[in-house]
Amino acid sequence: MVQPSNKTNVSKKVVVIGLGLIGGSVALAIRNSHYVQMIGIDVHEPSLKMATSLQIIDYGDTSAEENVGDADVIIIATPVSKTLEVLEILAQEPLKPGVIITDVGSTKKTVLSESERLLSEREVKFIGGHPMAGSHKSGVQGSRADLFENAFYVLTTGVGADSADVEELKRWLIGTNARFIELDASLHDLFAGSVSHLPHIVAASLVHQLSRLGQQYPLIGELAAGGFRDITRIASANPVMWRDILLHNKDVLIPMIERWQSDMQKVQGLIEAEDDRGLQSFFSDAKQYRDGLPSKKKGAIPAFYDLFVDVPDRPGVISEVTGILANHNISITNIQIIEAREDIMGVLRLSFRRETDRQRGLDCLEAEQFSTYISE
Numbered sequence: 001m002v003q004p005s006n007k008t009n010v011s012k013k014v015v016v017i018g019l020g021l022i023g024g025s026v027a028l029a030i031r032n033s034h035y036v037q038m039i040g041i042d043v044h045e046p047s048l049k050m051a052t053s054l055q056i057i058d059y060g061d062t063s064a065e066e067n068v069g070d071a072d073v074i075i076i077a078t079p080v081s082k083t084l085e086v087l088e089i090l091a092q093e094p095l096k097p098g099v100i101i102t103d104v105g106s107t108k109k110t111v112l113s114e115s116e117r118l119l120s121e122r123e124v125k126f127i128g129g130h131p132m133a134g135s136h137k138s139g140v141q142g143s144r145a146d147l148f149e150n151a152f153y154v155l156t157t158g159v160g161a162d163s164a165d166v167e168e169l170k171r172w173l174i175g176t177n178a179r180f181i182e183l184d185a186s187l188h189d190l191f192a193g194s195v196s197h198l199p200h201i202v203a204a205s206l207v208h209q210l211s212r213l214g215q216q217y218p219l220i221g222e223l224a225a226g227g228f229r230d231i232t233r234i235a236s237a238n239p240v241m242w243r244d245i246l247l248h249n250k251d252v253l254i255p256m257i258e259r260w261q262s263d264m265q266k267v268q269g270l271i272e273a274e275d276d277r278g279l280q281s282f283f284s285d286a287k288q289y290r291d292g293l294p295s296k297k298k299g300a301i302p303a304f305y306d307l308f309v310d311v312p313d314r315p316g317v318i319s320e321v322t323g324i325l326a327n328h329n330i331s332i333t334n335i336q337i338i339e340a341r342e343d344i345m346g347v348l349r350l351s352f353r354r355e356t357d358r359q360r361g362l363d364c365l366e367a368e369q370f371s372t373y374i375s376e
């Protein structure tokens with residue numbers, strides 16, 4: 001058990017079960033906008049210690065049972081299979097009448113149907129949730145209050161809840177600065193299957209292909225450059241979380257994988273037939289749709305703002321660039337060397353969380369004679 005901090009004398013109590021990246025980030029966002037007692041429950045005690053020292057929670061415990069009885073809001077932020085187990089536990093426990101229970105899981109259909117089965121006799125309000133932003137990194141140490149800023153946050157009204165309760169949950173979650181959208185569970189799972197789950201399977205399978213070839217040609221991994229890294233970043237995510245997502249979105253994903261396979265067969269046929277026009281349209285149709293997707297700040301794609309900087313090939317140039325940004329107190333979320341060959345100019349891609357940070361970065365680097373550009 002982790003010791004409570006001194007901030008316990010407040011009237012509203014929020015319990016977050018599963019204090020990883022998402023649970024911690026939601027807790028921080030709530031803390032930023034409400035004065036509450038924040039309790040964290042996690043089976044992994046070091047996560048509780050970390051969350052307490054980062055002041056994400058006031059108090060941590062490894063079991064939910066003794067902590068949920070007087071909660072006003074309960075947020076389940078475990079991998080989806082565990083979320084169903086947590087619902088079983090909550091169904092057995094005395095709970096405050098009218099408590100709002102929500103989750104953050106990446107699939108909604110099985111969570112909603114289990115909550116209906118287990119909680120329909122209870123005086124509780126269940127609203128499914130899914131903040132559609134995150135990271136390939138897991139664990140409470142990566143939590144940030146602004147993780148969901150500008151991202152879509154799906155809410156699905158469940159057992160015991162009505163539209164007024166959904167509005168109340170939105171007020172609790174206002175500090176996320178997310179864009180709330182209500183969807184029913186089936187539609188959510190279809191959309192998430194397409195924009196998140198299938199891409200994840202494809203990313204992991206590309207890595208498997210490379211790894212097989214890598215056994216024969218160890219050098220190949222060294223050559224994996226920008227494109228491969230961009231498309232496979234998400235393959236570094238938590239395998240337990242993704243195992244659960246696939247198992248809980250089976251009905252959507254099986255036909256999607258079949259369509260994917262038939263798309264691959266189609267491309268294979270175009271290559272075999274050396275159908276240059278067909279191949280060009282395969283790419284130009286995709287480009288046209290991709291280029292027309294809503295811009296990053298609207299949350300369809302995680303909000304990163306890239307700035308490209310030409311850098312001469314000389315020692316210390318990267319620390320020079322990052323030093324200039326640091327001196328102006330500008331944070332970057334990522335840095336990538338796109339091209340660095342002997343004797344030629346390389347390109348750095350700097351990613352910023354906010355457009356204003358990118359503009360400030362551009363201004364101060366240009367002032368130091370670096371050539372920069374933005375490519376949308």
Ligand SMILES: NC(=O)c1ccc[n+]([C@@H]2O[C@H](COP(=O)([O-])OP(=O)(O)OC[C@H]3O[C@@H](n4cnc5c(N)ncnc54)[C@H](O)[C@@H]3O)[C@@H](O)[C@H]2O)c1
Nearest residue numbers: 018020021022042043044078079080105106134135138139
């Ligand atoms: N990572 C993302 O990008 C992302 C984005 C949106 C939603 N989600 C969803 O959020 C949920 C959490 O994902 P995450 O990325 O925060 O994972 P995470 O691994 O960072 O955190 C999960 C936490 O749950 C804890 N846990 C596991 N079983 C538990 C149990 N029975 N009781 C209490 N705690 C338990 C783990 O110890 C861990 O600390 C998942 O359902 C995932 O589908 C993830």
Ligand SMILES: O=C(O)C(=O)C[C@]1(C(=O)O)C=C[C@@H](O)C=C1
Nearest residue numbers: 106132133134135136196234302
């Ligand atoms: O940005 C990432 O690293 C993510 O994988 C985030 C991502 C996604 O697929 O977009 C992953 C799973 C979640 O359910 C929602 C968001």
